[in-house]
Amino acid sequence: MGREHPSRRQVLLQGLGALSAMVALGRRAHAAPNLPIPPSPPRLLSDPVIRLASLGESELVGGVPFAKRWFGDTFEGNAIPFHGCENCDDFPPPSESVDVAIVGGGLSGLATAYQLRDRNTVLFELRPRMGGNAMGEAYGDQSWSLASAYFMQAKRGGPLATLYDELGLPAQWRQDSGGFSFEYDGVVGSDLLGPDPSPADKRALAAYREAVLRFAGRDYPEIPFEGRANAIITELDGRSFRGDLELRCGTLPPRLAYLLQAYCYSSLGVGFDELSAAAGWNFVAAEEFGRNVLPTGNAGLAQALWNQARARVRMRAGCTVAEVRLVDGGSHVFWRMSDATRRTTFARHVVMANSKHIARHVLPWLGAVDEPKLEAMHRVPTVAYIVANVVLSRPLARDFYDLYLGGGRAFPMDDNAFEQHRVITDAVNAGFATSPSAGAITLYWPLPWHTARFSIVNEEDWRTYAELAAPQILAKLGHFGLAPRDVTQVRLSRWGHAMPFAGPGTISSGLPQELRRPIGDRLWFANQDNWLLPAVETCLTEAMWVSAAVQSALG
Template identity: 25%
Template structure:
């Protein structure tokens, strides 16, 4: 069934959660942030609008998707002819953020490894500095109390289990070159680790400790130790012992500054609030059709299309891609998240930066948004405290349905109940709650994910490139930057081969 332009325009205006409200308990409950399911669900249900195109343009490269990966692609094409299209008004995708009393907080992505290479270059361009956090950044809720750091802990069992997993991680990753994707390409050991679960390495561990590790994995990968591959699991576990880096507002702080600079440089190269309905691959280029907020459709022809959107959406909107590749794209499973930002009038949560819960908790961890401000010396008491709370839901669990149903009050109450149980002064100081829902948040890093990724990367071509972070393995800013840069290099190669170039009309 097709929708008319007018019907489509109405869907932009029909979101029932546009107004915030005061909830029982006296805190303000903001409207939903995160994913807007409207267009994705029309696409899923085959209700693609009728195409009557109002404009036709030509450009060398189209970048579909303006998350971190799409922005990194744009950065590498900043002196070229390109057009970036994104569904939302604010660029950044999952790397978007809010503000409370002068403090930025993330709707999702939080921290990164030490910025080096391409990430460092991009941060320099965006003029963003990330604060360094030592491995004391982690706390663990264990035996009904918090334990801070990974060394010198008073609980002997927790300490011995942390030491054991540290040793095992070191042993398994002894010859790791760089990240999982690069290592996978070069080393049979990495390929073997991609075939089995992390859980298969944890049989001798204490069961309560494994529950803690389950939440550690779920928070970043959306699946626990039994469902993530040993390759992605061990690479992630290094984060427990390494220093991390955090920008104000988390990784969205980087995306925001980058987007602002790129847009200022070439405003005509960005179309925001537009949904791409179709990517038609041709022998020597591609034709993209997108709809705007007024329900009008536009056509753009290009020499190369960098596809920086999740694989599932790519499979649905791309025409003339061979079925084998489409089949591969559809093999990825997606987990979901509820992320709650709890804005407090004063700091009452006495944790480190990243605070892990295990046991029966469905909250995986709680992050303190003020940490980078404190390290940089820019924190002021009137900023209060923002706790970013992660509630991951594995694929095929009840979570996606709950998020879609969208009962904000119930979800906020459930989250607050859990966090209050580990922070007694929370409710008395709570001012505002901002909930973000991510429906198909992450392509989970199940066994054989790296194998599948390697296949995709081998089979895109001069006309299109897979540019979403998920093609690089663990969902992270480093993977997004790598995916975006690789796509830009393919676009430049295509340009070098092409005699007649398009210019942006």
């Protein structure tokens, strides 16, 4: 392609902050040009952030009131989408012609729609609402994200800072640039060594501090990147994050190992022994640049993109794209409305902004015409996730943003241990940016074992996880100066394929380049899983790169 792609380093602020402070302490057919625009599908309440008139019914589970349903992913009929035949029905001839059809209305899709809002563009989203895992809710003056929490400060004048300014985000966010806490042995603190540390532990912490400063500075592992991985990324990618930490630091002090494992599970979905060191340092070092926190977490970013694009882009939430098929001059997009009415759209360009585990089903012909692309899609691992929003009847007494949890002295160190001991890893103050009259705490709960997503498909599975969550929530309330009576409701959101992750040897293998490679310069791929990094910056930079390429191709 030869187009310059901004790296994460180029779009993030070049400076030091939080962590240095922490450690110092198919078939072809004819195109259908110039077809009329058909009537829009029935309008749904499809905004990324919705305002609730009420919280709905609660059920007391283990002494804690839970909403009597799942939020987040929807599995109609207790079935995972695209695990059956979505394109077996006959679809009619095209009834409309567009410049661009975007499949997937998460952050990548919304950002692509925003960039291409001056073209004849349509955006399809499977769920009833746009936003993907950057959806949110508001109730009274409280608000919270259903998953995605924050993004990093960007370099002034860079492409992301410019985007944030266009969207008016600086007037809304509060920046978290320092301070941290974690729960260890039931006590909240920030001491990474504990009482009477050994000389070896002191040396290991000093070595860790040195590594953080190095990778936040001159040797930051820039991902995404153009061309082949450089020597730093190649070296790091050859080891697990845990292996690299131990190579540089020796045996990690117990509290540092505990905190890093909690961070990896919370931020990347897997433990540091399963994670490429290139991905691990890309995330940990980026924390140095400081965090932007919006009132509804990253749902605020999704809502801002939606607000700016919806007047010019046809937004079709609750519409299932069953297949995208290459045809002369473009592609046919076969889709079903929320009422099951079948339609076909001709698009000169299609951007697959959905995750690869869905994209490969939407392109059922791919193996016959581009086997390397299909094989690459099958190599993208993902893990499931639950997010629990604890809605409170009074404000939080403690002004904090992030608190890593676990409770004991040992954090689960592999997926088998996590399956047996399903701990909530992280608590975020959902009201950090707004100081509402009543607070909310967002709890992050990764499910890293490979069969975990099947434990959250059934509509009644929320009770199983409510029973597991209730004692953990009751045990943590004291850390925030709260009592059980202060909990109004807990709302559980499920995410079946929430987090792509890069294992050792993945990033430098050429897999990302294969994942993002377009097909015929008319079928494009823009998603965070292009690089197997679950980061807002990856979503946005991939959307910008693809949008520029599509703009150039359209002329």
